[in-house]
Structure formats: C-alpha cells, structure tokens
Amino acid sequence: MGKKLTSRAEDYSKWYNELVVKADLAENSGVRGCMVIKPYGFAIWEKMQAGLDKMFKDTGHQNAYFPLFIPKSYLSKEASHVEGFAKECAVVTHYRLKNAEDGSGIVVDEDAKLEEELIVRPTSETIIWDTYRKWIQSYRDLPLLINQWANVVRWEMRTRLFLRTAEFLWQEGHTAHATEKEAIEEADMIMHLYADFAENHMAVPVIKGTKTESERFAGAVETYCIEALMQDGKALQAGTSHFLGQNFAKAFDVKFANKEGKQDHVWATSWGVSTRLMGALIMTHSDDNGLVLPPKLAPIQVVIVPIYKGEEQLDAITEKVNPLVKELRSKGISVKYDNRDTHKPGFKFNEYELKGVPVRLAVGQRDLENDTFEIARRDTLEKETITSGDAVEKITTLLEDIQTNIYSKAKTYQESHITNVDSYDEFKQVLEEKGGFIAAHWDGTTETEDRIKTETKATTRCIPIDVIEEEGRCMVTGKPSSFRVLFAKAY
Amino acid sequence: MGKKLTSRAEDYSKWYNELVVKADLAENSGVRGCMVIKPYGFAIWEKMQAGLDKMFKDTGHQNAYFPLFIPKSYLSKEASHVEGFAKECAVVTHYRLKNAEDGSGIVVDEDAKLEEELIVRPTSETIIWDTYRKWIQSYRDLPLLINQWANVVRWEMRTRLFLRTAEFLWQEGHTAHATEKEAIEEADMIMHLYADFAENHMAVPVIKGTKTESERFAGAVETYCIEALMQDGKALQAGTSHFLGQNFAKAFDVKFANKEGKQDHVWATSWGVSTRLMGALIMTHSDDNGLVLPPKLAPIQVVIVPIYKGEEQLDAITEKVNPLVKELRSKGISVKYDNRDTHKPGFKFNEYELKGVPVRLAVGQRDLENDTFEIARRDTLEKETITSGDAVEKITTLLEDIQTNIYSKAKTYQESHITNVDSYDEFKQVLEEKGGFIAAHWDGTTETEDRIKTETKATTRCIPIDVIEEEGRCMVTGKPSSFRVLFAKAY
Known part of the structure; x- marks a missing residue:
C-alpha cells in the first residue's frame, strides 16, 4: 500500500490525486491527458452506467451508436458550436503509416492524406443531426429519444484524472421533438433524472438550475445543470441538459410534416454526464483514510x-x-x-x-x-x-444506513456552505475564507461575470430552479437585479 | 416499409445490404466507412454484450478502459504487429482548428501539430502492455485477466455494414500469465467460451480450430478461432483468441518475479469479438421475408x-x-x-x-x-x-423451440456443407458449385496457400481442433500432409 495518504487539510488537490491512484481507480497513461481506468474504478463506473441506463430506458429512451469521427465541415454548420469546440479537438489527417525511407522507423504516409480532415468527436450533435435528417419526416417519427454511451475527446491542456481528461467516457442523449414545449420538458426532466441519480445512487446532493448565457453549452438556448459541492468548498458541474431550440435542426435542415401537413424545423435537446462523476463521487465522501463509497455503487x-x-x-x-x-x-x-x-x-x-x-x-x-x-x-x-x-x-x-448517512453528511455540508452576500467585498471574503456557493445579486451581464471571474476565479454556477424573486442590486455594478445567482470557484 | 426485399437467390449480397437497412439495424453515415448502429440493431448488440460480459466475469475477468490513442512509437515495438496495422490506421496529427485567414471556413491550425502522431487504436495490445509493465511485478499480480469494451478503427478500403467497417465496436481481452501453459489454456478456454456464446445465444453453429501461420493475428504465436458458415456458402470468422507467447512482454519489457524470486517475461493472450457478430447473426438465420432472430437475443x-x-x-x-x-x-x-x-x-x-x-x-x-x-x-x-x-x-x-430450431437448421446446413476433396480440380468444382467448407490436404506452406487464394479466392479457415490424423498428399503440390485443413471463401 505504501505510505499514508496526504491529508485533505494539508493539500486537498494532492490528496485527491494520490487517492485516485492508490485506491486503484485510474492512472495517467503514456498518452498525454488520457487516463487508464483501472478495473476497480471501472467497476464503479459500470454501476453508474447501469443505474443511469435503466433510468433512461424507463423514460422511453433507446441506445444507438454514431461514428467516432466528424467531418470538419459538419462542425462549422452551427456557428457557436464550432466556436466552442474547434480550439481543442484532435484532428485525423491521414489514414496510413509507412516505413521511413531512411530506415528510421514508421512515418506518416503523405500519399494517404484525407480529402477532408476528420475530428474525433468532442460531442456528437453534428453527426447525429446529420443522421436525424434522414430519420425524421413526419410528426409520427417524433419524439426521437436516443442515447449513446461513448468516448469523446477534447484536447484540454491541463488535465486531472476523471475531472478533466483529453479522452473521457460519457453518455450523450440527443432528442428531437415536434414542439418547443416538449423539448423544454425533456431537458428539464433529464435535469431532474440526473439529480435523482446523483442524490439517490451517488449520495451526492446537488443544486438544480439553469446556466447564465456565458456558461451555456455551445449551441444551446438554455442549459439546465446539476451542481455539486466538494469538501474543499469548490463546486463541480455534475451534469448538463440542453434545450437546443431549432439551432441544430436549422443547421442540418431537419424538418418534419406536422399533423396539419405543414413543414417545420424540429426542436432538440442534448444532455450528458461523464466519468467526471467519478471525481464528484470521490471528492464528496472520501476521507484521509481513503475512499468512502455509497453502498449502491460499491463493487x-x-x-x-x-x-x-x-x-x-x-x-x-x-x-x-x-x-x-x-x-x-x-x-x-x-x-x-x-x-x-x-x-x-x-x-x-x-x-x-x-x-x-x-x-x-x-x-x-x-x-x-x-x-x-x-x-x-x-x-x-x-x-x-x-x-x-x-x-x-x-x-x-x-448498507442502507451508510447510503443515507453519507448523503446527509454531504447535504449538511452543502447547506452550511450556501452564503448570501450583498457586497463584493463580502463576496471576496466568503470566497476566500469559507468557499462554497455564494448567492449574490448580479446585473445579468457577461461583462460583470468576466470581471468577477478575472478578479476572484469564481464563476456563476447556476440560477437555482427554486430561486426566489427578490429586488436587489448587483454587488459589483449596483445595477438592479431581481434574484440571486449562485457563484463558486469550480472544478 | 417500401418494396419487398431482394431475394437471397437473386442476389445474396444485395439481400443482406437491404435487410440491414430495412430492418433498422444500421446504415452508412456521412463518414466514409463508418456506420450508424440504429436503436433496434443496437438493442441486439446490447444483448450480445450482456451475455458475453457475464461469461467473461464468470470466468474471472474484469473490465477496464485504456486510451483511444496510441503513440506512433508504441506500434513499432512489436515488429509483426506494426506490419499488420500500420497500413490502415487513422492518424491524429493536430489538436486544434482555426478560422482560415481568407475567411473560407475552419482549417487545421499548423501551430498545433503534435510532437508525436497518435494512432486511433486498431487494437490495444501496445497501449495495454505499456500499462501492464507498471502493474506487474510479482507472480502475486498474475494472472491479470482484463477485458475492454471499446471502439476501434481500421481504415478498410471496402466496407460493408457490420461485416467490415472503418470503425467498429468490440471487446478485447488482454491477459497476462506466469506460465506458457496457463496462457495457452486461457486462449483455448476463450475459444470455447466464444463457441458456447455463438451456439447457445446466437444459435450459430461454429467450427473451432487454429489458424495457419499466414492467417494468424499480427504478433501471435497461435490464433484460435471460431468459424461460422453463411447461407451463401461463405465462411465468416466470428471470433479469435490469440496466444501471444512472450512477444508483447518482451517488446514492452514486462517482467515478473516468480515464486523462486527469478525474473521472467510474462506470457500473454488477447481475444476479441466485434459487431461483426451482428453480420453473422443476420446472415445465418434470416430469410427472404426479413430478419430471423434467436429469442435469446431478440429485443x-x-x-x-x-x-x-x-x-x-x-x-x-x-x-x-x-x-x-x-x-x-x-x-x-x-x-x-x-x-x-x-x-x-x-x-x-x-x-x-x-x-x-x-x-x-x-x-x-x-x-x-x-x-x-x-x-x-x-x-x-x-x-x-x-x-x-x-x-x-x-x-x-x-421461444425455446425457435431457439433450438434455428440452431438445428443452421447446423444441418453447416454439416451438409463440409466436403472432403482429394484433388485441386475437385476443390475448384465444389467451391464453385456448392461452396461451404472444403476439407483438403495441404503441404503446410504459405506459398501454396497464396496460390490457392489467388486462383480460387478460397483461404484456409482453420485446422479444426478435432482434426483426424490421416496420411495424404497436398491437393496442389502433392507433398505429404498428415491432416486436412478447412478451406472456404470467406467474408
């Protein structure tokens, strides 16, 4: 086993990194930013998958599988989407290696250059909506409720096991609906499903809410999320569900004939949770002696x-x-x-x-x-x-008692770490001394969000779904605001 | 539903292609050679996965997950392995796109070139054995029995849904053992496990055997296989299990201290089945009216x-x-x-x-x-x-009766399509007129195999495990031979 773990008090970040490796959950591989999920860690992930998969199927979703590769041109079809993903994607340019002429080993065969580069999927909206165009003709084909379990790649520069890796495993749901209302209901339902899973399987209490514009998914009209709080007072976005409006349907020309026979663009959602949940699970419950697992997910x-x-x-x-x-x-x-x-x-x-x-x-x-x-x-x-x-x-x-107890403990911690503040000075002080979620008035502008982020490293986590209307003034600019937003430093 | 299926008699190949699409199993995507597995097809694959996964776990294997990418240099470490895979692999060379300066869209950012190219895994021996080096020190760490469910990419030029696609889904087992005997037993056990699954879940009768040298996996000492027979008389390799000797342990320097404290290289196996099994399932049982599914795998x-x-x-x-x-x-x-x-x-x-x-x-x-x-x-x-x-x-x-009946029907077909021949002329005639497996004497040389392949398109499928010793002469060269090998045209 080697020597004891670094304690959380001593160095929370080091404690986490050591724990993931020592508890045989995962380790870094020889490929920059890509992890190996070890059998014990994977067994936990399999239990998460099984729990979620059942919930998806119980709510009418079916699994399918779409290609790993996305033609470069697909990515460009939805403007904000390409903006969000082009800067961090793995690009396949060739399809063959050959022996170097100087005998120095194998090299890329320049004669095998692809006509169009392929992107390793960072998320699958584009390839899936290109497919849905063929599957959807009439209202009878809707709703289309599909989920995919897959690996995706985002070329992150600073990676950490489970929390941020170049390749990660996830599920991505992609649904198509006849009406705006139905699509919004789906996105909202999935947020509740994720919260249910987090709280009742993972014993991780979460706050449900919507993202501010600047924190939305690239291509979404609204992003619903669940936010968890780690023991070091930092938040962790544990799952997101997006109402995509007709953005992708328009970008990929997906229309259907409604009951009246009129053509209309389809309404969409997408939603996902990933191996990042492993990080949330580990950091919520574990202690200086090691991992603490909820019985429902313990291998x-x-x-x-x-x-x-x-x-x-x-x-x-x-x-x-x-x-x-x-x-x-x-x-x-x-x-x-x-x-x-x-x-x-x-x-x-x-x-x-x-x-x-x-x-x-x-x-x-x-x-x-x-x-x-x-x-x-x-x-x-x-x-x-x-x-x-x-x-x-x-x-x-x-076993039942442990499941309940660790949830209660985490819930108590979370509840005692939501602080209302009314001035920017107090905000900075709470952030520094206590951490956790800080509920503050904000003027609703990205400019102010950016300033807060630059000055304090805190970001808006969400506007809670049960937010209370309350007249106030933005803690930074003094402009009027009608509800408090949750801020936190986040993973 | 559209018009009726093409009949098998009319055009078997066309019948298959139509059936896969019309029965909502899979379709081609916008990415060359990559398929979309549709919900109905994926539901069958999920049932296959569940059945196999249980069998793997019941025999002591654990699941894990290894990176999608393989550094180019890893591939080169095992000589015959690189020879087998370098010619058909997707190569990642860059990690970012940018807006073209002329405003023509997004292009590869040449400032974001990888120092070392990454290969999208065609199979994971190299990345896994690079990891095993860290996991294995002593005989106490052995056997290491690991399986991975993953997507892999082989840049095939001619693709067909399920049977041969650039990206496919599979499982790959990678085990490490202290002795040669144990590793051989593992490879052999898995071949039997695969045969059990094919026959009792898929209702597809198979012949168990070993591959000739030229048909072995790139890097294997021995390849065990199961071979199925389709209704058009062509064989389909449905699963392979490889005894890798110490080849990968030596290439990646994986040693262990045995009970006597002496250092030795580890013995290895690897084995896999893929979405190709879907092709075998479809072609074995279906008829001119459509798909026929074994009850055990029917969604x-x-x-x-x-x-x-x-x-x-x-x-x-x-x-x-x-x-x-x-x-x-x-x-x-x-x-x-x-x-x-x-x-x-x-x-x-x-x-x-x-x-x-x-x-x-x-x-x-x-x-x-x-x-x-x-x-x-x-x-x-x-x-x-x-x-x-x-x-x-x-x-x-x-339901039980259908499961048994379609197996019996396929078994009867298979048994009536194994023909002993003693001359090359007869071989060609049977191949042409009847198809199926042809059991013939062969001189054991790759040269003769190549000649037969070139002249007739038939390849050696396997040396059956229950092959009978029998003196004879190679049907092509007349050289002495002591058992018959099975030949067939194959998918």
Whole structure:
C-alpha cells in the first residue's frame, strides 16, 4: 500500500490525486491527458452506467451508436458550436503509416492524406443531426429519444484524472421533438433524472438550475445543470441538459410534416454526464483514510477478513463464513471473502479502507468461540461485535444506513456552505475564507461575470430552479437585479 | 416499409445490404466507412454484450478502459504487429482548428501539430502492455485477466455494414500469465467460451480450430478461432483468441518475479469479438421475408397486434391482452403490445416479420368471442389458434423451440456443407458449385496457400481442433500432409 495518504487539510488537490491512484481507480497513461481506468474504478463506473441506463430506458429512451469521427465541415454548420469546440479537438489527417525511407522507423504516409480532415468527436450533435435528417419526416417519427454511451475527446491542456481528461467516457442523449414545449420538458426532466441519480445512487446532493448565457453549452438556448459541492468548498458541474431550440435542426435542415401537413424545423435537446462523476463521487465522501463509497455503487459491498494462525483455523473460519456469504449473495449483496495467505489482516484492513468498501467483517478465534463477527462501517469507522445470527439483518440495515448517512453528511455540508452576500467585498471574503456557493445579486451581464471571474476565479454556477424573486442590486455594478445567482470557484 | 426485399437467390449480397437497412439495424453515415448502429440493431448488440460480459466475469475477468490513442512509437515495438496495422490506421496529427485567414471556413491550425502522431487504436495490445509493465511485478499480480469494451478503427478500403467497417465496436481481452501453459489454456478456454456464446445465444453453429501461420493475428504465436458458415456458402470468422507467447512482454519489457524470486517475461493472450457478430447473426438465420432472430437475443420476443374497428373493440382487446402482457413480463419475456392507430395490422405484420420478432400474437373480434389468440412463429411462419389459457405456456415453449430450431437448421446446413476433396480440380468444382467448407490436404506452406487464394479466392479457415490424423498428399503440390485443413471463401 505504501505510505499514508496526504491529508485533505494539508493539500486537498494532492490528496485527491494520490487517492485516485492508490485506491486503484485510474492512472495517467503514456498518452498525454488520457487516463487508464483501472478495473476497480471501472467497476464503479459500470454501476453508474447501469443505474443511469435503466433510468433512461424507463423514460422511453433507446441506445444507438454514431461514428467516432466528424467531418470538419459538419462542425462549422452551427456557428457557436464550432466556436466552442474547434480550439481543442484532435484532428485525423491521414489514414496510413509507412516505413521511413531512411530506415528510421514508421512515418506518416503523405500519399494517404484525407480529402477532408476528420475530428474525433468532442460531442456528437453534428453527426447525429446529420443522421436525424434522414430519420425524421413526419410528426409520427417524433419524439426521437436516443442515447449513446461513448468516448469523446477534447484536447484540454491541463488535465486531472476523471475531472478533466483529453479522452473521457460519457453518455450523450440527443432528442428531437415536434414542439418547443416538449423539448423544454425533456431537458428539464433529464435535469431532474440526473439529480435523482446523483442524490439517490451517488449520495451526492446537488443544486438544480439553469446556466447564465456565458456558461451555456455551445449551441444551446438554455442549459439546465446539476451542481455539486466538494469538501474543499469548490463546486463541480455534475451534469448538463440542453434545450437546443431549432439551432441544430436549422443547421442540418431537419424538418418534419406536422399533423396539419405543414413543414417545420424540429426542436432538440442534448444532455450528458461523464466519468467526471467519478471525481464528484470521490471528492464528496472520501476521507484521509481513503475512499468512502455509497453502498449502491460499491463493487464490493461487504468484505470478510479471516484472522487466523494456520490452516486448521482458517478452515474453521471458512466453514463459519460460507453460509453467510451464500445468504448475502442470494440477497444481491456483493461479498468478497479475502482468504489470501499472501497478505496479513492489517494490510487487508488498510486496503479495504483505502478502497472504500462500506462494510467489513473480521472473524478470529474468539469469534469462533463466541459465535460472533466483528463488523466495521467505513463511513464512521465504528466497530462492534455482533452475534452470527444477526449478521444478515445487521449488514442489510448497515448498507442502507451508510447510503443515507453519507448523503446527509454531504447535504449538511452543502447547506452550511450556501452564503448570501450583498457586497463584493463580502463576496471576496466568503470566497476566500469559507468557499462554497455564494448567492449574490448580479446585473445579468457577461461583462460583470468576466470581471468577477478575472478578479476572484469564481464563476456563476447556476440560477437555482427554486430561486426566489427578490429586488436587489448587483454587488459589483449596483445595477438592479431581481434574484440571486449562485457563484463558486469550480472544478 | 417500401418494396419487398431482394431475394437471397437473386442476389445474396444485395439481400443482406437491404435487410440491414430495412430492418433498422444500421446504415452508412456521412463518414466514409463508418456506420450508424440504429436503436433496434443496437438493442441486439446490447444483448450480445450482456451475455458475453457475464461469461467473461464468470470466468474471472474484469473490465477496464485504456486510451483511444496510441503513440506512433508504441506500434513499432512489436515488429509483426506494426506490419499488420500500420497500413490502415487513422492518424491524429493536430489538436486544434482555426478560422482560415481568407475567411473560407475552419482549417487545421499548423501551430498545433503534435510532437508525436497518435494512432486511433486498431487494437490495444501496445497501449495495454505499456500499462501492464507498471502493474506487474510479482507472480502475486498474475494472472491479470482484463477485458475492454471499446471502439476501434481500421481504415478498410471496402466496407460493408457490420461485416467490415472503418470503425467498429468490440471487446478485447488482454491477459497476462506466469506460465506458457496457463496462457495457452486461457486462449483455448476463450475459444470455447466464444463457441458456447455463438451456439447457445446466437444459435450459430461454429467450427473451432487454429489458424495457419499466414492467417494468424499480427504478433501471435497461435490464433484460435471460431468459424461460422453463411447461407451463401461463405465462411465468416466470428471470433479469435490469440496466444501471444512472450512477444508483447518482451517488446514492452514486462517482467515478473516468480515464486523462486527469478525474473521472467510474462506470457500473454488477447481475444476479441466485434459487431461483426451482428453480420453473422443476420446472415445465418434470416430469410427472404426479413430478419430471423434467436429469442435469446431478440429485443422484442413477443409482439401482440390488435385487429379492430373502432375504439370500443380496441378497448375490449386491450383488456384481454393486458393480463397476458403482465404475466409474460413477470417471466422476463419482452413483449410489445402494438396498439398504434397510425398503421394497419397488415403493415405491422410485415414490419415485425422484417424485424425478426420470434413470436407474434394477433387478436381480433373472433378471438374475443372464442377466447383465443392467433399465434405465429417467425422461423417457420407457421400459425395456429390457441385458447387464451394456454398462451403463456405456449409462448414459453415456442421461444425455446425457435431457439433450438434455428440452431438445428443452421447446423444441418453447416454439416451438409463440409466436403472432403482429394484433388485441386475437385476443390475448384465444389467451391464453385456448392461452396461451404472444403476439407483438403495441404503441404503446410504459405506459398501454396497464396496460390490457392489467388486462383480460387478460397483461404484456409482453420485446422479444426478435432482434426483426424490421416496420411495424404497436398491437393496442389502433392507433398505429404498428415491432416486436412478447412478451406472456404470467406467474408
């Protein structure tokens, strides 16, 4: 395991980077900005995928798959979209390598230059709307509710595991509707679906809202979002859902015949969450001992560690443990019985603490004699001794309790880190000393947003959906404002 | 639906291309050689993924994710590997676009040229073995059993939906072992796993075997494969599993300390199946009316079509159908009740026939009066009238029966299309007139294989694992041979 983690208080950023690697979640690869998601980290992501995928299907969406590559010309068709993505995209220019004539290795074969360069998708609106043109003729073809699980590439200059990587995994929903109202309802529904997933699966409380104009997706009319708060007081955008108006339908000429037989452009949404959620999950719950996972997403929910001397004792423990393992599995609980003889119990305890396994059982000689288990919960690190007969019920209850407890803890933290401020000085002070979300009046201009960002590094996170109308004055310019916007430093 | 499918007899290739598009499985995209997998096609692929993924996990494998990009220099490290893939790879050379100075649109920004070109992965051995070097130190780290679901790109010049596309989806397993024996056992086990999946999920009979040297994977010591036979007498390689020896461990310097503390290079396997399996599935079972799907992979296993005049009759039918739908779903059977009022029953019958839904129920006024359903099976197109009370049992039995029946039919076809020949003339004649697998003696040289390929377009498909030792002479050169090899024209 190596030496202990850097503590959060000492260096939050270093703590995160170390934790991701030490807990076997991910690591940097030999390719700049691209990560390797290790089996343990990927198992968590798979559970996220399964949870989300079911929610998408339950709300009528189907999965499909569109090409990795986007012809350069497609990107240009929607003006603000190309502006947003052209500056950070991987460009394929050739389709073959050859042996260098001087024998120095393999080089790009200049005879195999593409007529039109291809962009590795940074997001798929353009290629998908080029396809939808063929799929949509009539109102009968609508709504079209499609999702794709895919990898995308944005050439970020400063990358961090899960939070910002050149390649990342995500899902992107792309829907087409007959009316503006329906499309807005879809975008809004997905924001609520994302919030539901974040809160009830990830145990991550979020604030639902809409983005200000300058923070909107490139090509969107409105961007709905969920914003989470990390333990260092920085916000993290955890998911976005965009109402695209008719922008892409017009750019790609996607029209349909309505019930009256008249041609109209289609209304659109797109929405996505990515492996960035892994970063949110890690930073919301984990502590100085390592990862803390919500039971619903933990690849191993219960680990059982035998404490023994010699094979005979191990056999007795195994005999005691086997029926419990069987019963837990029959209840759909994932259990690992770690009887490896290559590592000592203390090493195993540290390992599972680091990896955030919610419940740990230990069984030693005394437990054999007394028919007990020692049970420990990862979130509070509390331990107790229970009788074997109570184990299944105790474990079941504990898993539910941990799920609830870590959510409550994060929710309490979030609620105590939303501060109303009424002056720019107070804003700067709270930002510096406390962090978190700051609710302030703002004049609604991008100019003021830019100034605040430059001077404080804080950005508008969202206008909460439950925002209260309240007359006030912009903390910077003094111009009138009718509601508070949430600001924060963000990942 | 448009006009009828071209028949198989008329033009098999055209029949396939039309079927893939008309059954809503996939279509060509605006990007050369890249396909769009449509929701219905993707739903079948998802079922394949789920089945395979479970089999991989049940045999101890874990999923992970490795970068899309491979630095050019990595590819060169294994000599035969680069030889195999350099000629058909997409090359990323730049990471930014910019507005053209003449205002003509966006162009590649030459200031954003990569120091080292990146290849879009055609397969991931190189990037994965570069990573394994960091993961493997001791025999305790072995075996390392990892799988990845991913997209890969091979710049094929002639593409066909599912069968050969520039981008395709696949899984690639990459395992590391302490001994040669273990690695060979793994590669062999996976071949059997693939055969099990093909036969028991896809209902596609396959022949298991090993490839001749010239047909081996670039970098493999031995390639195990499963070969299926399509209805036009052409073979289709449905999955491969490679024993890689220590080739990649040596190229990427991956060593481990064995139990005796001595350093040794690791032994490796890699194995994969792809969306090509969709092609095999479609071509094995389908007929001139459209797709025929094995119930285990059918997104919709049962469709119920009401035949009615007016809303009142529809309501009565719906009332009759609802409890059946509920009961079937509770048994895990996927049912669609198609009560759309935008299409006539005849249209729906054609649509579900085209889409290969295994079981179709129709309910009309007479069925209401007699408490019956009309039930039709897609594979044989047989229909009968059953009483409502028998419906669940009948459907359950029928789904099993269809799964078995289409396998048997394909197996009978395959068995009747393996022909022993003893002369090159006979070989050419059988190839021309009958097709299928031809078992013939061959002198074991690549030279002779090349000659046969050039003259007849047939290639060696495999040396079957149950091949019988038999003295003979090569049908082309007359040189001695001790077993027969299977030849065929292949996709």
